[in-house]
Amino acid sequence: DEDQVKDALLEFISKLSNNNSNLNPTWNSSSYPCKDKWRGITCEKDQPFVVEIVLEGFGLSGTLDTSLICNTLSLSASLLIIDVSDNFISGGNFEDIANCTQLTHVLINQNQFTGSLPNSFSQLKNLKFLDLSHNQFSGSIPILDFSNLSEFDVSYNNLTGTIPDKANRFESSSFIHNPHLCGPPLPNTCTSKVLSEKDGYSKDQMLMFAGYILIGLAVLSIILLWIYKRGKGKGKTNEEKLDSDSFTKPSFSSVELKGKTDISSTASVENSMVSSSLVVLTSPEVNGLRFEDLLKAPAELIGRGKHGSVYKVACEPQGTVFAVKRIKDWMISTSDFKKRMRRLDLVKHSNVLPAVAFYSSRQEKLVVYEYQQNGSLFKLIHSHGNQTSQRFDWRSRLSVAATISNALTFMHEELQHDKIPHGNLKSSNILLNKNMEPCISEYGLLVEHNDSNTLQAAEDDYDSLFKADTYAFGVILLELLTGRMVLNEGLDLASWVVAVVREEWTVEVFDRNLIGEGASEERLVNMLQVAIKCVNKSWEARPSMSQVASMISAIREEDERSVDVSGLSVTNSFIDV
């Protein structure tokens, strides 16, 4: 099977490149795509099943022959993504693409494809993202099962005709820059085309109609002007004022918002709404959620941080409550942001909160999560004086540390290749789900990196960003161990702990509640050592998250053994009696 997959991929790529240097040295017949990690190929973890072919911006040309892939059973059964965007590909064979039944993403935008749009896409029942933009496709848009698609983009082509009814739920940005495409959501109606083409009106007749329309418009303007002049000076009622206000604004204007505060209160969201809208990801619970639903729903500001704000939004009629993170001033292009959100949507872990939808414009980005009503780890650790902090015992803290380190290890391994670390890990971003299990939230948002000139420097940059997550995790460990609050991104807590430990007052650092409940001092110290390794000033000296996870798991096993042993001795003494 692996040989078949290899042969199919090699034939596939041979039609797209002439010994392309971006594929070297991995794509060759003496290696295997999964085992030898061919560039652009992602496989299921530790399995020989290819799930993604991502060859974006590889400088490919020639023909995209999907039949080579989709007629190879062991490939077609596992493949989720084909992304060959941003290349110079001009030919395509999509005839058998329907055999790739699992495909969720087909991204062939920014190429040189010509001819009509392939009908075969309509047979892909799992397809969510179809991006055909920035090509030279012509002809009309075929009838696809648009209800399933989260994103559909055919902008910047040479398409003609009316946009199918079911496709007009997408924003106009999905269709713009096709000179002969018409109908909603585009502003140009199809009438003149229908008149001139279908019924065969002559040029003269068309001119005559245009003349009538102009005369009609002139008469209408005179009447309107007269009405306006008459009305002027009489003053307006509140109702009239509101009417005229809402006339100039889109229907989702802030006039309609009833909440304590609202997400749409700045002009930027409203203005940019015209060009792009909410993309609902693969969560079945929120299928059909629209951007307008979010803007119309009552919203409550629940936090304002360095990078933006979080709103709690209750949407009718489903009654789902969302947390909408509004990120300000993130210097990421809309297409990179979309790509990142799509990628993150494919990496699922039960202790990482998935985004359910997102919105992107030049000025700002919104990311929608399900609201978690049980609060955050921050609250759990720092709600001093109440019962909860008393009950947050050593075993629970150990369990949280182990769960988070395992989840973060998983995410790092899955996203190493895509260079997406968490980027903003802290105890307020660890939320407790309905089963009171800790979940990492906001993964992959807000990662900034310096512009580097050399490739090596860029690689180091990303390594250091992953190690920044290790640092942030170390700070969370310190919060768990000391019960102290973090200021200044953890620098204060880390240097305080290191100073105290250096003076050999180690026990002083621990949360009194932990000492009080009789947590093993040896294991507290072991855990403190892990935390200190994580917050090392030099990022190269910090352990990777997988090393951290195994150290914590060893401490946890030891702790469980000791409980077993003490449990056993209690039982024995009970029997003795």
Ligand SMILES: Nc1ncnc2c1ncn2[C@@H]1O[C@H](COP(=O)(O)OP(=O)(O)OP(=O)(O)O)[C@@H](O)[C@H]1O
């Ligand atoms: N899905 C969610 N459900 C419930 N509460 C959430 C959710 N997401 C975030 N919050 C809470 O909203 C508040 C603000 O979150 P946010 O992450 O923006 O704050 P921050 O981390 O202080 O700021 P920043 O991320 O901008 O540095 C926090 O208390 C966080 O726990």
